[in-house]
Every structure is written in structure tokens, then in C-alpha cells.
Amino acid sequence: MGLGLLRLFYAMQLASIAALIPLLGARFERAELPGTSIGMLMATLPLGRIIATPIWAFLADRYQVAGLVLRVACVASAVAGFVLARSTSLPVLGASMLAFAALRAPIGAILDSFVMAELRREGKSLSEYGRTRLFGSLGFVLAVVAASWLERWQLPSHWLADAALVVGAVLSFRFPIAGQGGPAPVLPALRALLRQPFLVPLLL
Numbered sequence: 001m002g003l004g005l006l007r008l009f010y011a012m013q014l015a016s017i018a019a020l021i022p023l024l025g026a027r028f029e030r031a032e033l034p035g036t037s038i039g040m041l042m043a044t045l046p047l048g049r050i051i052a053t054p055i056w057a058f059l060a061d062r063y064q065v066a067g068l069v070l071r072v073a074c075v076a077s078a079v080a081g082f083v084l085a086r087s088t089s090l091p092v093l094g095a096s097m098l099a100f101a102a103l104r105a106p107i108g109a110i111l112d113s114f115v116m117a118e119l120r121r122e123g124k125s126l127s128e129y130g131r132t133r134l135f136g137s138l139g140f141v142l143a144v145v146a147a148s149w150l151e152r153w154q155l156p157s158h159w160l161a162d163a164a165l166v167v168g169a170v171l172s173f174r175f176p177i178a179g180q181g182g183p184a185p186v187l188p189a190l191r192a193l194l195r196q197p198f199l200v201p202l203l204l
Contacts, residue, residue, distance in 0.1 A: 003122070006115050007132055009171045011139030013107055018143035019157055020047070020081060026151075031088060042074035048101030051167040056106035057075030062186050066110045067177040073110075077103035078165035114175060133147055139164075 021077060026069040028038045047174070060066040079099055084096040115132050119125070143164065 003115075003118060003132055005171065005174055006111070006118060007135035009111060010133060010136030012164045012168040012171065013111070014140040015143035016081065016168060017104075017162050018140040019147040019161035019164060020085060022175035023147060023151060023157055024146060024167040037090060040060065041097055043088075043111075044098040045101045048098040049105045052105040053109075057109065059187060060106060061189075063180050066113060066174040069106050070110045070175055071169075071172045071177075072106050073103050073105070074165075074169040077107075078169045081161060081165050085156075085157055085161060093095065099195060 025038060025042065028041065035043075056069055060069045080096050081101055083092065084100055087093050087096055096148065112129075112133075115129055116126060119128055119132075143160060147160055150157040171197040
């Protein structure tokens, strides 16, 4: 797998978000959508993530198929992103934004787990995680700047998002489908989590 692949994958995943999401509000305003509708549309992003994250996490951990979940999430969210970038219908926008957020929900956590495993495999300090993750931040910043430049010149900024989504989906097939061992026991882990004193304040 290698850290080079992981760094590129981080960059593509965050670049796809940066080229698509930050400019949505301005795009909806230009389409003369009412403020309430824009607010409801933007609220679908955290809603989809909140609903989908526990489901994806359960599937990936219980059946040790993090790589398969990553592939499905990348390919399906790319399709949702294509629809989102091109739609002008309010119902279609709402559905595609909800799907985009829900389908992307597991990508970050799974990618982090692959990075930690790769650092252990290469015998490197886990503090190297931050340097690897930095490439995602760079991808985000560069994509925001590039998307804003495209908008300024009245070119479709979703071209950049399309490219990043496609590259990310292709790269996802470089990751192993399944982890080591059989199905993981999830309920004991949940019980241990629920006993942690920080959980309730964090959720609140």
C-alpha cells in the first residue's frame, strides 16, 4: 500500500469536498433559492453523516471489511457528487446532498486506520500520522483556491470535484478489501465506550 498512496488519497478526498461544498451556498443563492431552503439543504450534510457513520462503522468493524466499505463509499459518493454538482431541482439536491454526506461518512475514519496500520508495518512512529494527514489539508486548501478561481472565470468548479472524486474512487481499489482475522465483537467495545465519562458531555 505505502504512505505515498495514503497521502495522495487524503489529498483527493479532501480536495473533492473543497471543490464542491464551500461554494454551494453561493450557487444556491444564484439559483434564487429561498434562504430557508438553502438552510435546509445545508443541514442535510451533517444529518447524513450522523445517521450513516454508526452503520458504516458497524459493518466495517463487525465483518472486518474496511477496504470494501471504503470502495463502496468512494464510488457511490462520486456518483452522488456528480448529481449534486449538476442538479437544480430542490428535491434532487436534497436527496443527493444527503446521499453524498451519508456515503462519505466512513472514508475519513477508515483512511486513518489504514495510515496507523501502515505506520506500524513500516516501523515508524505514530507521530508521523500528522505529516501524512497534512497532505489532506494541503489538498483542501489548494482545491478551494482552484475552485474559487474557476468560479471567478465563470467556469464550472465541479470539474475539479469530478476529477478528485474519480481519482479517489480509482485509488480506493488499491486498498485490501478485508482485514486480518474473523468478525470482530462489537458489543463489548460499545459497552467499554459507554463507560467512559467523556462520552455524554461530548454528545451534548
